[in-house]
Amino acid sequence: MNGKRGPSMHDVAARAGVSHQTVSRVLNDFPGIRPETRDKVLAAIEELGYRRNLAARALVTGRSHTIGMIGPEIPDIGPLSTLHAVERAARDAGLHTMMTSADPSTAHVRDALEFIVGRGVDAVVLVAQEHTVLEALDGVEVGVPVIRLLTGGEPVGEAASIDQRAGARLAVEHLIGLGHTRIQHLAGPLTFIEAQLRRDEFRDLIAQARLPELEILEGDWTTDSGFAAGASIDPRATAVFSANDDMAFGLIHALVAAGRSVPDELSVVGFDDTKTSRHSLPPLTTVRQDFEAVGRRAVELVVAHMAGELPRETGFIVPTLVERSSTAAPRA
Amino acid sequence: MNGKRGPSMHDVAARAGVSHQTVSRVLNDFPGIRPETRDKVLAAIEELGYRRNLAARALVTGRSHTIGMIGPEIPDIGPLSTLHAVERAARDAGLHTMMTSADPSTAHVRDALEFIVGRGVDAVVLVAQEHTVLEALDGVEVGVPVIRLLTGGEPVGEAASIDQRAGARLAVEHLIGLGHTRIQHLAGPLTFIEAQLRRDEFRDLIAQARLPELEILEGDWTTDSGFAAGASIDPRATAVFSANDDMAFGLIHALVAAGRSVPDELSVVGFDDTKTSRHSLPPLTTVRQDFEAVGRRAVELVVAHMAGELPRETGFIVPTLVERSSTAAPRA
DNA sequence: AGACTGGCTGTGACCGGTCACAGTGACGCG
DNA sequence: CGCGTCACTGTGACCGGTCACAGCCAGTCT
Structure with a gap:
C-alpha cells in the first residue's frame, strides 16, 4: 500500500489473510469460494476502500469493457440523442463508453479512429451520416468491430439506422x-x-x-x-x-x-x-x-460481436408520422 | 508478436534493432536520440502498424490522461453543449474523455462517481445543476479533482458556471x-x-x-x-x-x-x-x-490541477442579451 | 489402507509499457 | 596516454491485475 496509489489486491489479500488470487476470485464471482472466506475478503475491501485497477485488468485480459464513440464535431439532435442512448444502453450492459469527435473529413475520422482504438476500446460506434465518414473505413483494419450509426441506408448487422x-x-x-x-x-x-x-x-x-x-x-x-x-x-x-x-x-x-x-x-x-x-x-x-432505439440497437450489436456471434440482418428502425397543425388540405 | 494482440514495443524494438527502451523514448519525444535511430524506429512502427497499449502505460504511470464526465440522464441543451465542449477542449489539450450519466439523486451520482473514478480517470467533470448532485460530493474523497459544471452559483476554481x-x-x-x-x-x-x-x-x-x-x-x-x-x-x-x-x-x-x-x-x-x-x-x-466557454473553462481547470496549480478565483462566464421580436413596449 | 475425487486456495509467470540505473563509445583535454 | 564528459542506448525491475497450474485437505470408493 504505497502512498498515493491506493490499496492493491495484495494489500487486500494481506488484510484478509488470503492470497491475491482469492481476492481476484471473489471480485470476479468465481464459484467455489467458501462463504466465510468471501466475507473476509469483502470486509477487507470495504475497510481499505479498495478499488480495482482497471488498467491492470485491461492490460492482461486485452479487453477494456469500453466502447468508443465517434461523433460529429458539431452535433445535431440526432447524433446527440443517439450517442446518449448508446451511453445508457452500454451502462446497462455493464460496458463503459468513451467519446471523441471528428469533423466528417475522411482524414479526421481516420485519426479519431486511430485515437480511440489506441485507447483500447473493445468496439467502436461511429456516427456515419456522410459518405466521407464511411470512406474513412475503407481498407482500414482496426482489430475491433466498428458499428455504423445513422447512415440511413444499411439494415445490416454492422449498422444501426432509421429507415x-x-x-x-x-x-x-x-x-x-x-x-x-x-x-x-x-x-x-x-x-x-x-x-x-x-x-x-x-x-x-x-x-x-x-x-x-x-x-x-x-x-x-x-x-x-x-x-x-x-x-x-x-x-x-x-x-x-x-x-x-x-x-x-x-x-x-x-x-x-x-x-x-x-x-x-x-x-x-x-x-x-x-x-x-x-x-x-x-x-x-x-x-x-427513435434515436433511443438506434442507440440500443448499436449496443446490442456490440454485445453480439463480443460474444462472438455473427452479425445478422437486424432490420431498420421505423419512423412514425406525428400529425399536428402545420399541414392541411390545399385550398380549393 | 503473438497473434491477436498486435505488435508490442518489443516487436518494434526487434524490428528496428534497438531496445524497447529506445522505442519508448522515441514515442515520448525524449531528447538525445540520434535522428537515424529515431527514423529506424519510426519505420518499424509504421511497418508493423504498431499502436501503443495505453492500459500498460496507465498501469505504470498511474495516469490515464482521461477526464471523466458525469452528465444528467436526460440532458438538456445546456449540459449537452457543455459536455461536448469539454470533449473538444480536452482533445485539444491532449486528453481524452469518458462519459457516464446519472439521474440527479445523490445515491446515483455517488455510484456514477465511484464508477468513473474506478475506471481510472485523472479528473472528473460533473454537471451539477441540482443541490442533490452537489450533496453527493459531500464527504466523498475520490482521489482526483472534481470540477463542477453549471451550478450557476460558484465563481471559484473548482467550478465553471455562467452567472x-x-x-x-x-x-x-x-x-x-x-x-x-x-x-x-x-x-x-x-x-x-x-x-x-x-x-x-x-x-x-x-x-x-x-x-x-x-x-x-x-x-x-x-x-x-x-x-x-x-x-x-x-x-x-x-x-x-x-x-x-x-x-x-x-x-x-x-x-x-x-x-x-x-x-x-x-x-x-x-x-x-x-x-x-x-x-x-x-x-x-x-x-x-456560452456553454462552449464553460466547457473550455472546465478543461483549463483540469489542466491546472494536473499541473499541480492551486484552484484560483476564475470568475463567471457572462451571458448576453439577444433582442429579437418577442418583446416590445407595453401598449399605452 | 491407499488411491481418488472434488472443493477450495496458493504460486509464479505474464500482459506491455515506464522508470531508474547502467553501460558504451567517441571526443576533448591535460 | 589516461581520464572525464557527453551523447546515446541497453538492462532489469516494477505497476496491479489475470491466467495456468499446482497444492492441500477432507471425504469416498475399492
Whole structure:
C-alpha cells in the first residue's frame, strides 16, 4: 500500500489473510469460494476502500469493457440523442463508453479512429451520416468491430439506422393524401446520406404519383438555411416537405414574414420531431425518429460481436408520422 | 508478436534493432536520440502498424490522461453543449474523455462517481445543476479533482458556471427598460440551482424597482410545461420572463392559441438562445449562454490541477442579451 | 489402507509499457 | 596516454491485475 496509489489486491489479500488470487476470485464471482472466506475478503475491501485497477485488468485480459464513440464535431439532435442512448444502453450492459469527435473529413475520422482504438476500446460506434465518414473505413483494419450509426441506408448487422426512405414516404404520402399535388422539397445537405435518401424517396414518390416536379431546394439543416429557402419557394407549391424540423421552422418564419399563412396557404411537414416542434407556431407535423432505439440497437450489436456471434440482418428502425397543425388540405 | 494482440514495443524494438527502451523514448519525444535511430524506429512502427497499449502505460504511470464526465440522464441543451465542449477542449489539450450519466439523486451520482473514478480517470467533470448532485460530493474523497459544471452559483476554481443572476438581470432590465411594470416569471424546476438563481434575481429586481409582485409560476423546462403555464398567466401581466426558451415557446403557443398576441399584448423573454429561438414565431428575445466557454473553462481547470496549480478565483462566464421580436413596449 | 475425487486456495509467470540505473563509445583535454 | 564528459542506448525491475497450474485437505470408493 504505497502512498498515493491506493490499496492493491495484495494489500487486500494481506488484510484478509488470503492470497491475491482469492481476492481476484471473489471480485470476479468465481464459484467455489467458501462463504466465510468471501466475507473476509469483502470486509477487507470495504475497510481499505479498495478499488480495482482497471488498467491492470485491461492490460492482461486485452479487453477494456469500453466502447468508443465517434461523433460529429458539431452535433445535431440526432447524433446527440443517439450517442446518449448508446451511453445508457452500454451502462446497462455493464460496458463503459468513451467519446471523441471528428469533423466528417475522411482524414479526421481516420485519426479519431486511430485515437480511440489506441485507447483500447473493445468496439467502436461511429456516427456515419456522410459518405466521407464511411470512406474513412475503407481498407482500414482496426482489430475491433466498428458499428455504423445513422447512415440511413444499411439494415445490416454492422449498422444501426432509421429507415429514411420510409420516413420520407410517411411525410410525402401524408401530403398527397391531403390532396396536395404541387409539393416542393427542401433537402438537407446532400453530403449527408440521410438527406440523399429523403430526397430520393421524395423524387420517386412524386414521379410515381405523376405529380409536377418542382425544384428541389437544399439547405444545411439550420433554421437559418430554412429561412433563406423561404425566398425560393415555388409560387405554385401548396406544400413543402422539409428534410428536418429546424429548416421547417426557419422556412415557416420566412413564409409568415412574407405574409403567407401556414397551413392555410402552404402546408409544411418536417422531420425529426424535435421537442420544440410540439409547440411551434403552428405546431409542426413531422416524422418522428427513435434515436433511443438506434442507440440500443448499436449496443446490442456490440454485445453480439463480443460474444462472438455473427452479425445478422437486424432490420431498420421505423419512423412514425406525428400529425399536428402545420399541414392541411390545399385550398380549393 | 503473438497473434491477436498486435505488435508490442518489443516487436518494434526487434524490428528496428534497438531496445524497447529506445522505442519508448522515441514515442515520448525524449531528447538525445540520434535522428537515424529515431527514423529506424519510426519505420518499424509504421511497418508493423504498431499502436501503443495505453492500459500498460496507465498501469505504470498511474495516469490515464482521461477526464471523466458525469452528465444528467436526460440532458438538456445546456449540459449537452457543455459536455461536448469539454470533449473538444480536452482533445485539444491532449486528453481524452469518458462519459457516464446519472439521474440527479445523490445515491446515483455517488455510484456514477465511484464508477468513473474506478475506471481510472485523472479528473472528473460533473454537471451539477441540482443541490442533490452537489450533496453527493459531500464527504466523498475520490482521489482526483472534481470540477463542477453549471451550478450557476460558484465563481471559484473548482467550478465553471455562467452567472445566472446576471442573465436574469439582463432579461428583467430589458423588460423594465421597455416600460413594463407588471412582469411575471415562469421559473424552471426549483430543484435546479440555476432556476433558483434566476428566480431570486427576478424577485430582487422587482422589489428593487417597487413593481407589483405577481405570482411566480414553475415549470419543468419542457415546452409542454410552458404551454400549461399559459393558463395561469396573470391577466394584468404585460410581460413574462421565462426561465428558458423551451418553456417560452410553449407559453407563446398557449397565449396565441388563447387569442393573445405576442409581443403586442404580452412580451416574452426566454433564456438559453437555443437555435430555434432565432426563427420561432415571433423570433424570441432571449439570454444567450456560452456553454462552449464553460466547457473550455472546465478543461483549463483540469489542466491546472494536473499541473499541480492551486484552484484560483476564475470568475463567471457572462451571458448576453439577444433582442429579437418577442418583446416590445407595453401598449399605452 | 491407499488411491481418488472434488472443493477450495496458493504460486509464479505474464500482459506491455515506464522508470531508474547502467553501460558504451567517441571526443576533448591535460 | 589516461581520464572525464557527453551523447546515446541497453538492462532489469516494477505497476496491479489475470491466467495456468499446482497444492492441500477432507471425504469416498475399492
